[in-house]
Amino acid sequence: MFNSVEGLASNYSLGYSKQIDSTFNRYLDLYGHVRYGFKNKHLNGxxxxxxxxxxxxxxxxxxxxLVDLNDQGxxxxxxxxxxxxxxxxxxxxLYEKTFVSARWRYTLPGNINLDASFEWSRRHWLPNSTNFTLWDxxxxxxxxxxxxxxxxxxxLFEDHNASKLSLGLSYNFSNRYESYPSGKRYLPSEYPTLSLNYTKGVNKVFGSDADYDLLKVGVYKxxxxxxxxxxLSYAFNAGKFINNNKVxxxxxxxxxxxxxxxVDQQLSSFLNLDYYQFSTKTNFVEMHTEYNxxxxxxxxxxxxxxxxxxExxxxxxxxxxxxxxxGEVHLGFQWKLLRVIYAHSMSDQPLLDKKNTIRVGIKLF
Incomplete structure (x- = not known):
């Protein structure tokens, strides 16, 4: 891979996997990554x-x-x-972070899913190391x-520590399941999944400089x-930083x-929107629907x-x-994993209003 921060970079992965539940096809996975930028000479693993x-x-x-400033990928x-x-x-x-994280997920009776995670990270902004392109x-x-x-x-920001606690709850109304000796497996529901998430930047814990509270709700099908x-697929998400003292x-x-x-098009994709310019630390309402x-x-x-x-x-x-x-509307055709899409946007922002583009959607994985 190549980017303007690292120049030519290698990203080597090695993993181990062992099946520990044949009924639900669940595996113990251990894996690691080693990444090296040949131009900026940074080694990460x-x-x-x-x-x-x-x-x-x-x-x-x-x-x-090294991770993207936009965590949506x-x-x-x-x-x-x-x-x-x-x-x-x-x-x-991109920016560089050193981190330790833990996450726990659990399914309650009735197919209610609980999720809790904690991450401590040390974040460091990086400059470009090259302006190389194939043609000068x-x-x-x-x-x-x-x-x-x-x-x-x-x-973009000074070096800082961030301790982040996240709690999540989701439910998809599924009451149909298959029983096995090791437990239940819930079947997909015809109803949407409802979600509630809370994230807190925990100030002063492990030297954390972050101090915020973000509450989000979602509906997805x-x-x-x-x-x-x-x-038909649709999604609705809304959220608010109820505290944004230090974000x-x-x-x-x-x-x-x-x-x-x-574009690796997802239901949540905006085909004409800048990756970074319109991120927010206040509140948002986001809606998507697609008809195949x-x-x-x-x-x-x-x-x-x-x-x-x-179509x-x-x-x-x-x-x-x-x-x-x-707002955006897109029209196009899909053939297997390939799409050709026309997108038109409408906005209060002059640079985004009445913008017309053609995108080629490819499902990479």
Missing amino acids: NINAVIPIKNHTLYLSGGSD SLPVLFNTIATLAVGGNHQK SNSYKITSNNPFNPNEDIP SGMGLGMYGT YYPDFKHFNGNEILF MSGILTSKIPLLRKLKLE IVGLHYLHTPELKQY
């Missing part, structure tokens, strides 16, 4: 464990890594590598690693069958934006019927105090 115990799952991690590493080398589009902005004429397009000051590598009329940029609420031709017509129209056209194209229609909406109103 971490180890991770996933430990299932009956209806509980424990996740443990520790080490150091909007821009896959492969796409950023291609864009940076080919056209000088180094859209991904594109080198001037390389922007700094600060998305709010693209012409100069001024630190994927692939709701409509019989011969296709499938560093990595802890902002980020959104799944996109600015390049190729499953060939209702294309199956009636002889030349297209054999291709088994699926896609999507609507997306976002409101924050900074962005105000933002």
Whole structure:
């Protein structure tokens, strides 16, 4: 992989997996990563464990890594590598963190899922180390690693510690299950999943500088069958920082934006939205819906019927105090894991209003 912060970089992974529950196909997983940037000469590595115990799952991690400022994973590493080398589009902005984290998940009777996690991290902003592109004429397009000051590598934040506690609750109304000697396995529900999440930046614990409280609610349903009329997916999320005394940029609420031709499109994707500019530390309302017509129209056209194209229609909406109103509509076709999508946006922001783009969606994994 390649990025403007590390230059050419290697990312080597090694893992061990052992099945410990054949009924539910659950595994004990141990794995690690070693990452080295050949230009900035930074070495990072971490180890991770996933430990299932009956209806509980424990996740443990520790080490150091380079991570995206936007925790939504909007821009896959492969796409950023291609864009940076080919056209000088180094859209991904990174920072370095040293961390220790633990997470616990448990399923209560009735298929109510509980989730709790704690992370301590030491965060360090990084400047670019190279403006290399395959063609020298594109080198001037390389922007700094600060998305709010693209012409100069001024630190986005000072080095700091952050202790973060997260609690989550979700329920999908499923009351159907299969019984096994080792427990129950709940079957998918026809109803949406409801979620409630609370995250606290715990000030002064282990030297933490963060001090905030974020409350979020969500409703999500994927692939709701409509019989011969296709499938419908939708999501609603809203949240508020009820305390934002000290919120560093990595802890902002980020959104799944996109600015390049190729996109790993998700239901939550905004196809015309900047990756970083409109993240918030106040409040937000976010809505997404997508209708897959499953060939209702294309199956009636002889030349297209054999291709088994699926028609896609999507609507997306976002409101924050900074962005105000933002909406998108997208139309296109899907063939297996490939999509070609036209997107049009409407916004109170002049640079986003009436913006028209073509995106090629590719499911990488």
